[in-house]
Amino acid sequence: MASTTPLDIPPAPPATRGRPKSTGRAGDKIFLGLSRGSGILLLVIMASIAVFLSYRSVIAISQDEGNFLTTFDWNPAGDPPVFGIAVLLFGTVVSSIIAMVIAVPVAVGIALFISHYAPRKLAAPLAYVVDLLAAVPSIVYGIWGALVLVPYMEGLNLWLDQFFGWTYLFEKTEVGVARSLFTVGVLLAIMILPIVTSVSREVFLQVPKMNEEAALALGATRWEVIRLSVLPFGRSGIISASMLGLGRALGETMAVATVLSPSFLISLHVLNPGGGTFAQNIAAKFGEADEFGRDALIASGLVLFVLTLLVNGAARLIIARRKEYSGANA
């Protein structure tokens, strides 16, 4: 690029002919410093969060008279203090799984509709509306969930109990309003819908035209084009999108705290009211907890932190294992 033949710099004055002045080196250095600094800053923040969580957790867990992992109770203020995360871990995982099972297929469907089926006039406003869902604050979702969704869920719960009660999962053994893990899962599904949809949509729009034409030229219908070209290309994108959604579902606090009626029981009857999640439990108890109680809550926060790391790691593994086939090298 910086070659110095006279042809490259047409009106070059004779003085600079031999060596063109180098410009932009300072910009290079500043940018390098900035980007390197940002990278280091990120590592420092992550490390300090991890250290803080671990330090406070160790204080709490060392004085826990129950088993931190298996105890079905949360009473750090008791004498002796007994608390454990079993119920919280269960509730967090179950409500997030329910949310994923509902949200991912719907989101992929919406994304495909916007990217491949809808006429252009409809696609743009629809995409906008989906993005708008993400702009609703989670406390608003919580209030809507408690006031609107919960009453409506009762009818659905009856129906599920009647026809799918035999699955054990949907058997409702306790009466009471639908402030259950299932309702929380449905609410979380709505909340993670926009992020999963918009990331998937972006990936689907990036499918190279030549990949789609390959399928079309073989006589593929629109659905077959999607199956042969779009979904395989978008596979890792759908996984990343789902993981982003899962991350939000695992950590969602206010909406869950508003809808769930917490209890310290583990039950696979997901329609029964009760249960709890990490974030909901922290939000509900942090205000009135003493110093030690806060340490105990921080310990549960550490578990959520680790859980989220594991989920992200697993997602990366899944994506990496299929890299050879990912289409990135096409």
Place this chain on the structure above:
Amino acid sequence: MAKRIDIGGLTAYYGSHKAIEDISMTVEPRSVTAFIGPSGCGKSTFLRTLNRMHEVTPGGRVEGKVLLDDENLYGSGVDPVTVRRTVGMVFQRPNPFPTMSIFDNVAAGLRLNGSYRKNQLSEIVEKSLRGANLWNEVKDRLNKPGSGLSGGQQQRLCIARAIAVEPEVLLMDEPCSALDPISTLAIEDLIGELKERFTIVIVTHNMQQAARVSDRTAFFNLSAVGKPGRLIEIDETERIFSNPSVQATEDYISGRFG
């Protein structure tokens, strides 16, 4: 197999822009017909009207008729999906399905068309890969992804995929323009073999290639930028390159313009 194509008064649009105008010609079965002409003259657009791929582009529409042994591809009630199953296509850049193995790439079209037993499928896949002169290079790694092959091999894989469904016609849109000379030679040899079984239409920018592989050559041109492309003449390849009947053709092939 191998049908004649009769094109009558074909005009194609992109939205309100007329890309090609009033093209009529006959493509003989079991022969290679080459389309040549300067960039933008509409040869690729014309090629894509022959398997109804043109209308996939937003705003793309076509007037006129394309008869495949007397059946109008643009007749009412003709499903473009069925048309594309009888008129195969190979593109400028090799486009194997990146997530599929070599085997699955070749089998993809068959699986769309119906269900086959496993051994039946393997048989057709082998036959198609042999037909595309690729079998010996890939027979030990049929389960590896097709995107791991070289460019030339990928293009032959695409040809194998296209001929696996036994189309009547094979359209090739500059199939060698992304390939090195040795791969190009391999494809050209292959075209010579394939014309025994299929009607082949090839768009090329390379006039030597047209002269080498085709039996008949059609020359397209446009009167000015923004004007629709037209068919100037179509004749035996030998005549086009030695003694064309239109001056513009001679100017183009002798390098005086374009």
